[in-house]
Amino acid sequence: MKIYNTMSKRKEEFVPLEPGKVKMYVCGPTVYNFIHIGNARPYVVFDTMRRYLEYKGYEVQYIQNFTDVDDKIINRANEENVTMEALANKYIEEVLKDAEGLNVKKATHHPRVTEEMPQIIEMITTLMDKGFAYEKQGTVYFNTDAFADYGKLSHKNLEDLEAGARVDVDSLKEHTSDFVLWKPNKPGEPKWESPWGSGRPGWHIECSAMAKRYLGETIDIHAGGEDLIFPHHENEVAQSECANGTTFAKYWMHNGFINVDNQKMSKSKGNFFLLRDIVESFPYEVVRFFILSGHYRMPINFSDELVKSAEASLTRIKTAVKNLQFKLENASCEKISDEELKLVDEAKKFRADFEESMDDDLNTADAVTAIFEFVKFANINVTDSSSKEFAEKIKSEINLLGEVLGLNFEQDTKNENNEDAKKIEELIAKRQDARKAKDFGAADKIRNELQEMGVVLEDTSQGVRWSYK
RNA sequence: GGCGCCAUGGCCAAGUGGUAAGGCAUAGGUCUGCAACACCUUGAUCACCAGUUCAAAUCUGGUUGGCGCCUCCA
Numbered sequence: 001m002k003i004y005n006t007m008s009k010r011k012e013e014f015v016p017l018e019p020g021k022v023k024m025y026v027c028g029p030t031v032y033n034f035i036h037i038g039n040a041r042p043y044v045v046f047d048t049m050r051r052y053l054e055y056k057g058y059e060v061q062y063i064q065n066f067t068d069v070d071d072k073i074i075n076r077a078n079e080e081n082v083t084m085e086a087l088a089n090k091y092i093e094e095v096l097k098d099a100e101g102l103n104v105k106k107a108t109h110h111p112r113v114t115e116e117m118p119q120i121i122e123m124i125t126t127l128m129d130k131g132f133a134y135e136k137q138g139t140v141y142f143n144t145d146a147f148a149d150y151g152k153l154s155h156k157n158l159e160d161l162e163a164g165a166r167v168d169v170d171s172l173k174e175h176t177s178d179f180v181l182w183k184p185n186k187p188g189e190p191k192w193e194s195p196w197g198s199g200r201p202g203w204h205i206e207c208s209a210m211a212k213r214y215l216g217e218t219i220d221i222h223a224g225g226e227d228l229i230f231p232h233h234e235n236e237v238a239q240s241e242c243a244n245g246t247t248f249a250k251y252w253m254h255n256g257f258i259n260v261d262n263q264k265m266s267k268s269k270g271n272f273f274l275l276r277d278i279v280e281s282f283p284y285e286v287v288r289f290f291i292l293s294g295h296y297r298m299p300i301n302f303s304d305e306l307v308k309s310a311e312a313s314l315t316r317i318k319t320a321v322k323n324l325q326f327k328l329e330n331a332s333c334e335k336i337s338d339e340e341l342k343l344v345d346e347a348k349k350f351r352a353d354f355e356e357s358m359d360d361d362l363n364t365a366d367a368v369t370a371i372f373e374f375v376k377f378a379n380i381n382v383t384d385s386s387s388k389e390f391a392e393k394i395k396s397e398i399n400l401l402g403e404v405l406g407l408n409f410e411q412d413t414k415n416e417n418n419e420d421a422k423k424i425e426e427l428i429a430k431r432q433d434a435r436k437a438k439d440f441g442a443a444d445k446i447r448n449e450l451q452e453m454g455v456v457l458e459d460t461s462q463g464v465r466w467s468y469k
Numbered sequence: 470g471g472c473g474c475c476a477u478g479g480c481c482a483a484g485u486g487g488u489a490a491g492g493c494a495u496a497g498g499u500c501u502g503c504a505a506c507a508c509c510u511u512g513a514u515c516a517c518c519a520g521u522u523c524a525a526a527u528c529u530g531g532u533u534g535g536c537g538c539c540u541c542c543a
Contacts, residue, residue: 009473029543042543072541156472156539203541225543226474232542255543256474262535266542293492294482299475299536309481309493316492319506357483366483369491379507440502447504458506465506 001056001359003221004297006229006252007153011361016220017250022053022060023215025249027207027224027232028110030067031091032076035098037273037287037302038225038258038265044288045255045296045362046223047104048406052358055404063214064107065207066092068114069190069200084190085114098275101284103406111210113201117192119209120201123243124181124194132242136172138184138197142204144177147238153252154230179235181205204235208248212240222249226297229254256299258291265302273302285407286311292364292405313372314407320375321398321409322467324382328391330462336389343381344393350374354401364405371401384461412468424455428464431457 002011016022026046029039050060067073068088077087092112099106113120124140127133132146144150144158151157158177180202185191191198201209211219217240224233233252240248257264260271278287281304290310294300336344350370357366378394402409431446447457450466458465 027543030541036543039543045543070541154472154538159471227538227542230472230538231540257537257543259536264537264542297474298482301481306481306493312494313481313492323506363483366490369483372491376508435502438502444503456505459501459504460506 002361003251003253004361005250006233006254007249009155012251014251016058017218020058022058022221023219024050024053024060024062024221024223025207025211025215025219026062026064026107026222027228028064028066029095030070030072031088031095032070032073033091034094034274034276036265037275037278040098040102040275040287041258041291041296041300042223042225042255043099043104044102044291044406045364046253047102048292048364048404049221049223049253049362050105051404051406052362060108061215062105062107063109063111063211065210066095066110066112067203067206068092068112070203074189088112088114094276098284101279102275102288103285103408105406109214111214113206113210114190116206116210116213117201119213120205121182121192121194123209123212123239124201124205126243127181127239130242132238133181134174135196138199139172139180140182140196141173141178142181142235142238142242143174144179144238145175147242149241150177150238151234153237154234156230156234177231179204179231181239204232205239207232208236208239208243211236211248212244217244218247219249221251221253223253223255226254226256253296255296258302259299260302262299262301278307282307282311285411286314288406289314289368292407293368295361295363295365297361317371317375317398317402318409320378321395323465324378324391324395324398325410326460326465327382327384327386327462328388328395330384331386331388331391333385333387334389336387336393340387340390344390347374347377347394347397350377351397351401354404358404367401367405371398374398374401420453424450424453424466428457428466432464 001014003014004011024046026042029035035043050062053060066088069084073084073088077084080087092110124133127142128135128140131143133140133142135141158175182194182196182199182201182205184197184199190200192200211222222233222236229252237248259265260269260273263269263271265272275287286307290307291300293310293313350373353370353373354367357363357370360366375398378398382391382394399409427446427450431443434440434442434446450457451469454469455466456469458467
């Protein structure tokens with residue numbers, strides 16, 4: 001498999017540090033609100049990466065943190081008159097709900113910054129001891145000048161950074177690009193004791209410390225949104241490599257943004273969409289499919305119209321799978337024929353195509369194409385007279401590819417209950433009687449009635465198939 | 470100012486040296502009592518200019534347009 005590595009700016013063959021195992025760290029959200037559609041992208045993309053690696057037989061250790069101490073959380077907590085802890089807990093729960101809705105697998109660990117203080121303080125101490133950090137009035141800074149490789153991930157150099165810097169209010173720093181490792185608390189703010197006085201860690205150090213604790217000094221893949229390249233990930237590299245004296249991450253993966261009207265979402269522009277609001281109109285799985293229908297490094301635009309189009313595409317696949325299910329349930333012949341066995345063999349190419357696309361830097365957009373082609377193949381070759389075994393084999397192969405993408409093609413997002421089903425079956429039987437009697441007026445009336453209940457009928461030579469629209 | 474990304478049919482989107490995948494939408498047709506599902510058919514020379522090459526959407530240079538990072542941010 002090839003992965004585009006931000007560090008080298010090229011696709012590289014993926015070779016894990018340890019055969020058969022992959023250590024992945026994905027930067028998680030700061031929990032002070034529900035996640036927005038943009039936050040959903042790294043969740044979906046890197047979960048898909050994980051699923052594909054697992055599909056290929058790797059054992060994946062997947063770590064995603066929650067930043068539960070930060071100015072934004074403190075401010076929001078003050079506004080709502082609750083403790084920072086309560087606010088963070090609330091949103092961690094909500095984020096997990098959204099993640100579950102998106103069918104994102106749980107991380108191996110979801111560490112929280114507030115529970116990692118000893119490790120964080122230890123790492124800062126090491127940086128101080130090794131001369132990569134300095135303390136001024138209770139604030140500890142990382143000395144970027146001491147790390148010769150500073151800028152190697154974001155491909156910036158210190159001179160350019162100095163030149164392009166905005167007016168710096170923080171006069172305690174020795175260099176513009178130095179950043180905070182530990183800062184003193186203001187009165188009333190949450191605080192932890194440290195060798196430099198009470199306070200809390202800077203944003204960057206937490207990820208370095210958590211990655212080290214749960215995955216070790218060197219990890220395989222570090223991932224996140226492209227905006228994190230600088231300064232966040234650049235600073236992580238500096239901290240971890242200076243403290244540990246070894247390479248931090250072998251591969252750096254960064255997802256592109258989800259834009260609205262081709263522009264970055266922002267609250268001030270008023271083009272900001274929470275995932276919660278979107279799933280009022282579309283199922284979570286449609287959002288997941290929408291995200292996977294473009295390459296993860298390219299920007300994608302978000303709009304109702306585009307998601308609607310994605311929904312129609314997904315429906316095509318799901319309809320095909322439903323049809324296969326109906327056919328196998330009503331098949332008159334159990335055993336697969338020689339002719340069908342040949343077709344099963346022929347269908348292997350779709351899986352091969354799928355893998356080829358996924359192997360090419362997780363090209364899910366192209367991988368989805370293989371599924372569509374598989375669907376067409378199924379539509380043409382699995383007929384009403386196919387054997388049950390054949391229909392079953394084809395269906396499970398398509399479903400398998402869906403699972404790798406975290407999509408369950410058989411899942412029905414609409415509510416159904418048995419009482420409804422019974423009533424629907426009765427109406428269908430009545431309609432069938434009417435049709436037999438060539439009373440099409442009555443038959444159509446029943447069909448319309450069902451349509452109003454949100455039920456769509458399909459007459460096949462195997463019988464009537466119904467589903468919720 | 471520094472660094473970087475993008476520009477493919479109505480919309481979305483792969484392809485990155487050998488004469489343009491796929492999906493959505495549209496139109497016509499087949500199937501159907503009608504419909505639905507499905508199938509068939511229908512459409513682009515790849516922003517522009519110049520260059521390299523037997524050959525370029527695909528490489529190089531330039532132009533135009535859009536966007537991002539450099540400040541919290543997925």
